[in-house]
Amino acid sequence: MKSRQLLLKERPNGLPDEQTFEIREEEVKSPEKGEVLLKTLYVSVDPYMRGRMSDQKSYVEPFQVGEPLEGGIVAQVIKSNADYPQKGDIVRGNLPFQEYNTAKADSVSKVNTHELNPSAALSVLGMPGLTAYFGMMHIGEPKEGETVVVSAAAGAVGQIAGQLAKQAGARVVGIVGSEEKAIYITERLGFDATVEYKKENLKVQLQDACPDGIDVYYENVGGEIGDAIWPLLNTFSRVPVCGAISSYNLKKGEADIGPRVQQFLIKSRVKMQGFLVGDFAKHYKEAYKVLAEGVSEGNLVYEETVHKGFDAIPKAFNGLFTGDNIGKQLVKVAAPE
Amino acid sequence: MKSRQLLLKERPNGLPDEQTFEIREEEVKSPEKGEVLLKTLYVSVDPYMRGRMSDQKSYVEPFQVGEPLEGGIVAQVIKSNADYPQKGDIVRGNLPFQEYNTAKADSVSKVNTHELNPSAALSVLGMPGLTAYFGMMHIGEPKEGETVVVSAAAGAVGQIAGQLAKQAGARVVGIVGSEEKAIYITERLGFDATVEYKKENLKVQLQDACPDGIDVYYENVGGEIGDAIWPLLNTFSRVPVCGAISSYNLKKGEADIGPRVQQFLIKSRVKMQGFLVGDFAKHYKEAYKVLAEGVSEGNLVYEETVHKGFDAIPKAFNGLFTGDNIGKQLVKVAAPE
Incomplete structure (x- = not known):
C-alpha cells in the first residue's frame, strides 16, 4: 500500500517556502501483531512545529531533513492487529504526516469527543x-x-x-x-x-x-x-x-x-x-x-479553520504566522469510512 | 540643635554627580511626647535608592527635589519622650539622611544584633x-x-x-x-x-x-x-x-x-x-x-565596606555602581555614646 508523506526537504531560514517541504510517495508496511493501520482524517498544524524545523535543540527533537514531519493527527483504524483500538475506531496520536500510517496500537488512543466532530480532539479537547x-x-x-x-x-x-x-x-x-x-x-x-x-x-x-x-x-x-x-x-x-x-x-x-x-x-x-x-x-x-x-453545556465556544487535502498542509502551516486562521488551524485529509 | 542633612538637589541623568546632592544644615526640633531624638550611627546606601531619585512612579515614592534622601539608618536614642525606646538604645528605622533626627518613637525599633556590631542590622540581619x-x-x-x-x-x-x-x-x-x-x-x-x-x-x-x-x-x-x-x-x-x-x-x-x-x-x-x-x-x-x-554558629559569613563620615554618603552610594564594595556598603556617621 502506498501513502503520500510530507517531508522536511530543507531547514527554513525565516518563513518556510517552496524549498522547505516535499511530498513523496512511500510504501506503508502492513501492521504486524500489536500494530494498527491508520487512515489520516485530520492533521494539526501548530506554531511550535516551526521550532522543530530548525536544528536547535529544544524540548522536542528537531525534525530530520529527508524525514516526514510529525504532529497531532486524528485517524481512523482501517486494520487492527491488536485488541485495542479496533477497526473503525477514531484515534488520536502524534504521528508522521502521511495519509496512512502503520503504528503501534498503544501509541494512539481513541478520541472521546462526544457529539463533537472528531477534529475537536486536536483543538478544544486536545x-x-x-x-x-x-x-x-x-x-x-x-x-x-x-x-x-x-x-x-x-x-x-x-x-x-x-x-x-x-x-x-x-x-x-x-x-x-x-x-x-x-x-x-x-x-x-x-x-x-x-x-x-x-x-x-x-x-x-x-x-x-x-x-x-x-x-x-x-x-x-x-x-x-x-x-x-x-x-x-x-x-x-x-x-x-x-x-x-x-x-x-x-x-x-x-x-x-x-x-x-x-x-x-x-x-x-x-x-x-x-x-x-x-x-x-x-x-x-x-x-x-x-x-x-x-x-x-454551551459555555465554551470554539472555532476551527479547516483547510482541505493533504497538499494543503504547508499552506495551512504558514497561515499560522500570517494570521490566516480563526480558532484552530487544521487540515482535513479524508473523511471517515 | 542643628543637624546636617543630605538633600536631593537635582534629579540625576545617569550616574549621580556633584549636581545631584547637597549638604545643608537645618534645625532639629526637640522631641515631643511620643517622639525620640536620634543620633545617626550608620547610614545604609542601597541600589534601589537610585530609582527613587528619578521621578518615575514605582513601588516607593520618588524622593522630592530639595528634600533629604531617606533610607535605612541605625541610630542611638539620645533623648526619649516615650516609654520605648529609651535613651541609649540602638535602633533601626527608615529615616531622613541627617546626622540627627526627631522621629516618632514607634517608627523605629531596637536592633537585636547579639554580639555583632549594630551595623549588622543594615546588612546580614537587615x-x-x-x-x-x-x-x-x-x-x-x-x-x-x-x-x-x-x-x-x-x-x-x-x-x-x-x-x-x-x-x-x-x-x-x-x-x-x-x-x-x-x-x-x-x-x-x-x-x-x-x-x-x-x-x-x-x-x-x-x-x-x-x-x-x-x-x-x-x-x-x-x-x-x-x-x-x-x-x-x-x-x-x-x-x-x-x-x-x-x-x-x-x-x-x-x-x-x-x-x-x-x-x-x-x-x-x-x-x-x-x-x-x-x-x-x-x-x-x-x-x-x-x-x-x-x-x-559561624555558618554565615558576611562583610561590610564602611565609609567614614556623613560627607561620604554620595561617594559610598556611587560606589555601589562602580563595584567599590565587598559586602554591604555602609557609611559610619558617628560612634555610639
Missing part, C-alpha cells in the same frame, strides 16, 4: 485546549474582577484561554490582528474588549482597554506587543508564557524582539513562567473534564 | 539579608546537587544568597567584577566557582563553571550577564529577580539592555519572578532566625 487551561488556570490564576489580556486571542489557544478567564470572573481583553477576529472574540466568545495590534497606537488602545491595569497577561506572541503590555502590569501580576510566535520565523542573525522585562518584573513583582502542556500531565483529567463540560 | 533569604529560599528553592548562580555575588545580598544556597546542598557559582571579590567568595564564603564578568569570554567562563547547566539564577544585575545566563538554564529552573543594577543609571533615551528571555522561558519552562523584601513581611521571623543562627 493540546490547544489543555494548553489554554493550564496556562490560564494553573499559572495565570485569574480572580474575580481582575483584568486579563490574551494575545493571539482568536487563535486555537487564545480563544479558550480567554473564555476560561471570563468564567473565573475576570474582565477579558483580547489582542487580535483583524476586525473579523475582534468581532469573533467579542460577539461569539464574550470578551469584554479588543485591541487590534496592526492598527495604530497599540499602547493607547491597550491603556484604553485596561483602565485598571493588567493582572494576567497570557503571552502567545512576544515582540512589540509584550513591550506595550509590560508597563501596564499590576503588582503581583502573572504572565504565563505559552508562545512567542513573533520570533519563530526570525532569519539567521535577526534579533529576537522579545520584551525587555527586567525593570517591570521588579517594580510590579511579576511572575513570568514558561510552560508546556506536558508539564501538567498529571492534571489532564481535571482539565479535560472542565473543557468537555464547558463545550457540552 | 534588609539585604532578608532579601537574600526570600529570593533564594522562597523563589529560587535550591535543591541538593543543583547548580545555583548568583550575580553581584560579593555584594550585600549576593554574599548571603550564595551561602544559603550552599547550605541547601547546591553547587554555587558567583559572578563578580574583580579577582579580589572572586577570592572573597570562594575562600571566605565557600562558593564552588567564580566567573569574572569584566574578563573576556563571559559565556565560555560561565559554561565552564556550570557544566550541568543552571537551576537557579539569582538575578541582581541584568544586562549582558543575563544574556549569557539564559541559554544555560535547565528545565524548570527558577530566576528570582532581585535587582537589575546594570540599568539603574541609564541616561534618558538609553535602551535597557535587560535580557531577551522569551524563547528560553518556554524552552526551559523557567519561572522568573520579581520580588521585594516587603512582599514576605509575614515570614520575617523565620528568615531572621535562620540568618541570626547562621551568623552566631
Whole structure:
C-alpha cells in the first residue's frame, strides 16, 4: 500500500517556502501483531512545529531533513492487529504526516469527543485546549474582577484561554490582528474588549482597554506587543508564557524582539513562567473534564479553520504566522469510512 | 540643635554627580511626647535608592527635589519622650539622611544584633539579608546537587544568597567584577566557582563553571550577564529577580539592555519572578532566625565596606555602581555614646 508523506526537504531560514517541504510517495508496511493501520482524517498544524524545523535543540527533537514531519493527527483504524483500538475506531496520536500510517496500537488512543466532530480532539479537547487551561488556570490564576489580556486571542489557544478567564470572573481583553477576529472574540466568545495590534497606537488602545491595569497577561506572541503590555502590569501580576510566535520565523542573525522585562518584573513583582502542556500531565483529567463540560453545556465556544487535502498542509502551516486562521488551524485529509 | 542633612538637589541623568546632592544644615526640633531624638550611627546606601531619585512612579515614592534622601539608618536614642525606646538604645528605622533626627518613637525599633556590631542590622540581619533569604529560599528553592548562580555575588545580598544556597546542598557559582571579590567568595564564603564578568569570554567562563547547566539564577544585575545566563538554564529552573543594577543609571533615551528571555522561558519552562523584601513581611521571623543562627554558629559569613563620615554618603552610594564594595556598603556617621 502506498501513502503520500510530507517531508522536511530543507531547514527554513525565516518563513518556510517552496524549498522547505516535499511530498513523496512511500510504501506503508502492513501492521504486524500489536500494530494498527491508520487512515489520516485530520492533521494539526501548530506554531511550535516551526521550532522543530530548525536544528536547535529544544524540548522536542528537531525534525530530520529527508524525514516526514510529525504532529497531532486524528485517524481512523482501517486494520487492527491488536485488541485495542479496533477497526473503525477514531484515534488520536502524534504521528508522521502521511495519509496512512502503520503504528503501534498503544501509541494512539481513541478520541472521546462526544457529539463533537472528531477534529475537536486536536483543538478544544486536545493540546490547544489543555494548553489554554493550564496556562490560564494553573499559572495565570485569574480572580474575580481582575483584568486579563490574551494575545493571539482568536487563535486555537487564545480563544479558550480567554473564555476560561471570563468564567473565573475576570474582565477579558483580547489582542487580535483583524476586525473579523475582534468581532469573533467579542460577539461569539464574550470578551469584554479588543485591541487590534496592526492598527495604530497599540499602547493607547491597550491603556484604553485596561483602565485598571493588567493582572494576567497570557503571552502567545512576544515582540512589540509584550513591550506595550509590560508597563501596564499590576503588582503581583502573572504572565504565563505559552508562545512567542513573533520570533519563530526570525532569519539567521535577526534579533529576537522579545520584551525587555527586567525593570517591570521588579517594580510590579511579576511572575513570568514558561510552560508546556506536558508539564501538567498529571492534571489532564481535571482539565479535560472542565473543557468537555464547558463545550457540552454551551459555555465554551470554539472555532476551527479547516483547510482541505493533504497538499494543503504547508499552506495551512504558514497561515499560522500570517494570521490566516480563526480558532484552530487544521487540515482535513479524508473523511471517515 | 542643628543637624546636617543630605538633600536631593537635582534629579540625576545617569550616574549621580556633584549636581545631584547637597549638604545643608537645618534645625532639629526637640522631641515631643511620643517622639525620640536620634543620633545617626550608620547610614545604609542601597541600589534601589537610585530609582527613587528619578521621578518615575514605582513601588516607593520618588524622593522630592530639595528634600533629604531617606533610607535605612541605625541610630542611638539620645533623648526619649516615650516609654520605648529609651535613651541609649540602638535602633533601626527608615529615616531622613541627617546626622540627627526627631522621629516618632514607634517608627523605629531596637536592633537585636547579639554580639555583632549594630551595623549588622543594615546588612546580614537587615534588609539585604532578608532579601537574600526570600529570593533564594522562597523563589529560587535550591535543591541538593543543583547548580545555583548568583550575580553581584560579593555584594550585600549576593554574599548571603550564595551561602544559603550552599547550605541547601547546591553547587554555587558567583559572578563578580574583580579577582579580589572572586577570592572573597570562594575562600571566605565557600562558593564552588567564580566567573569574572569584566574578563573576556563571559559565556565560555560561565559554561565552564556550570557544566550541568543552571537551576537557579539569582538575578541582581541584568544586562549582558543575563544574556549569557539564559541559554544555560535547565528545565524548570527558577530566576528570582532581585535587582537589575546594570540599568539603574541609564541616561534618558538609553535602551535597557535587560535580557531577551522569551524563547528560553518556554524552552526551559523557567519561572522568573520579581520580588521585594516587603512582599514576605509575614515570614520575617523565620528568615531572621535562620540568618541570626547562621551568623552566631559561624555558618554565615558576611562583610561590610564602611565609609567614614556623613560627607561620604554620595561617594559610598556611587560606589555601589562602580563595584567599590565587598559586602554591604555602609557609611559610619558617628560612634555610639
